[in-house]
Amino acid sequence: MTTMTEAxxxxxxMPxxxxxxxxxxxxxxxxxxxxxxxxGQVVCEVETAKAAVELPIPYDGVVRELRFPEGTTVDVGTxxxxVDVAGGGAAPAEASVEAPAPETAVEKKPEGRTPVLVGYGVATSSTKRRPRKGPEVPVQQASAEKIQAVQAVQTELNGHGPAAAVESRPLAKPPVRKxxxxxxxxxxxxxxxxPDGIITREDVHAAVTPVPEPVVEAPEPVRAAAPVPAPVASYDATRETRIPVKGVRKATAAAMIGSAFTAPHVTEFVTVDVTRTLKLVEELKQDKDLAGLxxxxxxxxxxxxxxxxxxNPDINASWxxxxxxxxxxxxxNLGIAAATPRGLIVPNIKDAHAKTLPQLAESLGELVATAREGRTSPAAMQGGTVTITNVGVFGVDTGTPILPPGEAAILAVGSIKLQPWVHKGKVKPRQVTTLALSFDHRLVDGELGSKVLADVAAILEQPKKLITWG
Structure with a gap:
């Protein structure tokens, strides 16, 4: 790897x-x-444990080197x-850390540009320092003179009587002190x-990083020769395929293991006649307030x-x-489980409780479209309180969903099928589905979980309850 030393x-x-x-x-x-x-130009796309994100560069200039190829997992901070910024615009103030500028210099930045860097925030307006009056003294010369003066005082004190402690203030620019x-x-x-004993940003970071202690290897005791293990069968690529678990899949696996073995899960089921709900869906598609949604x-x-x-507000809780x-x-914050090529993600609709039906439809459509494109932001997957997973789209009757970490309940929706059903005393073909509600039994008992599931079923059987209950 080439070391860039030019200023x-x-x-x-990696932020x-x-x-x-x-x-x-x-x-x-x-x-x-x-x-x-x-x-501000996007230079690459990266995938974290939560989503795929595009990274903008905070400089003007010419690309000198790409330090890692595509497909490489890189630690944050590497x-x-x-980028060579010479002749391509000045770098941000926080990027230049080596050479101190004269105190009389006025920093100039292009007007109207506020560089934005993911994870670092938005740059504020730059400030300018008014030139001081009087003779200008270079900082390096002043620093050298200061050091010589301190050394002279120390020498004088050491030569007359007991040694005296004279502490000089370490030399560093204000941003480095902060x-x-x-x-x-x-x-x-x-x-x-x-230069001249000035402390730089790199010096401060080096002071934070712990220096590993030298490892003293102890002489190995003489041991009897161990039996040679049998050779392991080699991997046959024509018969097996190995897929590294990383990114979203790795994070999902860890979260599900943590949830399954931490929260005591209970799952309840109910089969529902949703014929009236499907009729209402067809009517709403003709509603002008929902046009285009x-x-x-x-x-x-x-x-x-x-x-x-x-x-039943007590079910909207965490432990x-x-x-x-x-x-x-x-x-x-209503989570919607979405299957993507990179794995299962659960983005959520913020403050879903306060949204009207058209607003909820708009938010749901945006959430699904963004997830399918792989553009869901990390913020959209944080702070969920309750989740819906629709396994019915795969033709599955129902399931026993695992709680997303930090949530008390998750509702699984099965496939809607035409089935024989007793309706008004007669067996008739009706649209039927099965709902499954999993909840954390530490904070949701059977009564509360049953009430929530029964309410959802009652509304889907009689959608007019949305008006009287909602």
Missing amino acids: SVREFK DVGEGLTEAEILKWYVQPGDTVTD AIIA LAKDLGVDLATVTPSG RVNPLLLIAKALLVAIRR DEPNQEIVLKHYV
Whole structure:
């Protein structure tokens, strides 16, 4: 790997595009060495444990090097691309850390540009320092004179009587001092590497990184020769295919294991005649207020669940293990499980409880379309309170869904089929489905879970209850 030492080269590091993520896989590069890039231009797409995200570059310049090929998983904070900013616009202030500028210099930035970097926030307007009056003294010369003055005082004190401790203030620019303060680093303990003993950002980061202690290898005791193990059969690629588990699939597997072996699951079932609900769906498709929106049975099932939660709010909760408390949520972030090529994800509709039916239809359509395109943001998959999983689209009657971590209930919707059903005392063909509600038995008992499931079923059997109950 080539080391970039020129002052004009800036390295863009892998940001944390979610909350607490530690790594991301580079899916695709949109630029190549030699390409000209501008501030805010998307240079690559990465996949985290939560979603696929496009990364913009915060510099103007020319691409010098792509540090990793596509398909590589890179730790957050690792440089992934180097850009030569010479002649291509000035780099952001936080990117230049080595050479101190004269105090009289006025930093100039292009007007009207606020670079945005995923995970780093939005750059605020730049400030300018008014030039000082009087003779200008270069910073490097002033720094050298200061060091010589301190050394002279120390020499004089050491030569007359007992040694006296004279502490000089470590030399560092204000941004570096702030960085040290944020990281809890005492600048007096940092070894400077900048000109004239100036402490740089790299020096502060190096002080934070623990230095591994040398490992002293103990001589191995003499052991009897161990039997040679039998050779392991080699992998036959023509008979097996191995798929690395990473990204969304890896995160989903870990979450499901944690949920299955932490929350005591209980699942209840009910079979429902949804003939009237399907008729209402057809009527709503002709409603001008819903024109252009996706109207289907899932929309009314979601609305029915929201009404059931309003009538039984204690089910919209989570379990706080450290504090041994039940946390009741006064809002509903409705999760919708979605199968994507990268694995199962559960984005949620924020504040679904406050949405009208047209608003809910619009949010549901956007959620599904974004998930299918693989553009769901990490924020859209955080903070869910209750979830719906529609296994009926695969022709499955029902299932026993596992709770998403941090949620108390999940509703599984089975396929809707024409079946013989006793209606008004006679056996007639009716549209029937089976619902399954899984809940955390630590905070939802059988009575509460049954009431919620019964309310959802009653609304789907008699959709007019949406008016009287909702």
